[in-house]
Amino acid sequence: MFAPELEMHKRIMHVIDVCCTEFCWICGEVHNNMHSFTTGTCTVLTTKDAVDKKNKANNGKRTLVANFMQFYQFYKSHEDSLRLEKTLQEEVCKPKKDELIDDGVAPADCAFLDQARVSLNECRQILMHTYSFAFYLAEDRHREVFLENQKDLHGNVELLSGCAIH
Numbered sequence: 001m002f003a004p005e006l007e008m009h010k011r012i013m014h015v016i017d018v019c020c021t022e023f024c025w026i027c028g029e030v031h032n033n034m035h036s037f038t039t040g041t042c043t044v045l046t047t048k049d050a051v052d053k054k055n056k057a058n059n060g061k062r063t064l065v066a067n068f069m070q071f072y073q074f075y076k077s078h079e080d081s082l083r084l085e086k087t088l089q090e091e092v093c094k095p096k097k098d099e100l101i102d103d104g105v106a107p108a109d110c111a112f113l114d115q116a117r118v119s120l121n122e123c124r125q126i127l128m129h130t131y132s133f134a135f136y137l138a139e140d141r142h143r144e145v146f147l148e149n150q151k152d153l154h155g156n157v158e159l160l161s162g163c164a165i166h
Helices: 048-102 107-136 141-165
Strands: 006-008 014-017 022-024
Touching: 048 107, 048 141, 107 141
Parallel strands: none
Antiparallel strands: 006 014, 014 022
């Protein structure tokens, strides 16, 4: 890991790195006329604009984390549903298929159950990965359209899942 050498100037918050760049130890800004290095305080950090800038940056980070958690929870719920549906396929679909065959339905006519399960799994896997993609999309009209399509796919996957179970 690269660790630049720093030199604190006269025990105040004025720092000079090995490239001779002067910056404030407190706020990290490059030296300018707004700093008062003689008092050991940072006047830039205490100005209203600097405080607003720092708060806006922190709010942006909080929003980013909240968006990440939302998309991750959607991803995780579909991953859990996929696992559950594979278990239900063994417990519900196979017995239902056997029941239909016992009632006189031809095995070829019961193939739709397997096809529905495969389609449902494929749709759920695709949907799972759209959440990762959506997180990185820029905030614009294309993202809105993508999220709307994603919402439609989510509703249809859940509808198909309900039909496959019943």
